[in-house]
Amino acid sequence: MIRIYTDGACAGNPGGPGGWGAVIYDEGGARRELSGRDPNTTNNRMEITAVIRGLEATPSGSTVLVLSDSEYVIKTMTRGWQRKANTDLWRRLDALVQDRQVSWEWVQGHNGNPDQERADALAVAASNGRPGPVVPTAMPATAQAPQAPSLSHLDSQGRARMVDVGWKPDTERIAVARGFVKMQPETLRLIQEGRIEKGDVLATARIAGVMAAKRTPDLIPMCHPLPITNVAVELEPDEAQGGIRIQATVKTVAKTGVEMEALTAVAVAALTIYDMAKSVDRAMRIEAVRLARKSGGKSGEIVLED
Secondary structure, eight states, rough: OOEEEEEEEEETTSSSEEEEEEEEOOOOOOEEEEEEEEEOOHHHHHHHHHHHHHHHHTTTEEEEEEEESOOOHHHHHOOOOOOSSSHHHHHHHHHHHHHHHEEEEETTTTOOOOOHHHHHHHHHHHTTTTTEEEEEEEHHTTSOOOOOOOTTTTTTTTOOOOOTTTTSOOEEEEEEEEEEEEEEEHHHHHHHHTTOTTTHHHHHHHHHHHHHTTTTHSSTTTOOOEEEEEEEEEEETTTTTTTTEEEEEEEESSOOOHHHHHHHHHHHHHHHHHHHHHHOOTEEEEEEEEEEEEEEEETEEESSSS
């Protein structure tokens, strides 16, 4: 996945000189910096421009994570904030996103992240008439490549542990996961008509998914027990694709997220469908169990798919 850290700046906002900056890590870890200047602009236009120019530097069809401290950009792209201004830039951004797999992450500004701080420094320098490189630049040989993130579930001696989250604040956290059970058309028809010998497949799978979300800490060793406030499991027969689509939404107010609970709900609902219908279709396949989006906590909202 390509990562792009972006930022924008404007002196005398609105209507003053502005700049934008982007720090890009390619899939292989190579690092690039981009920046540019506009003599008469606004901070919001520079924030959007930074994302546009960053995405323009990525190949068509690539998978990209955009990290920005601009709620204006992130929430417009993930929550549908109204686009009352800068419509020309939004159109350009939409066209780039349509041609790539883009996910979004809000990061707190000036929080010590060196890449976000560098994007900010590039933007400020550009706004002051000192733009940095506007073409890809290779990472200097003396620069230290970004280290792979440490595994938080291992201690200094490599032993498995539960991560201490006691210092984190309680926030509302939501996770949505999805999956698909592929089957023969006749199997789907039997399920829809309630003619599977073991009983109501959809109702049973829905209950199984809810129960699984609540029992996730008993199944995944390092998961924290959480006060789940809601679990919704939706099952949608899809005759065109020949199967059943599954979506689980899990909510809590806690110190850590519920991604695993949502994924577990989907997986167990899918397994229940398989178990109840395998006597008539042993070729069924459980496919594409994945996280679709999450929100809450330090990382804010992350949207991996609509």
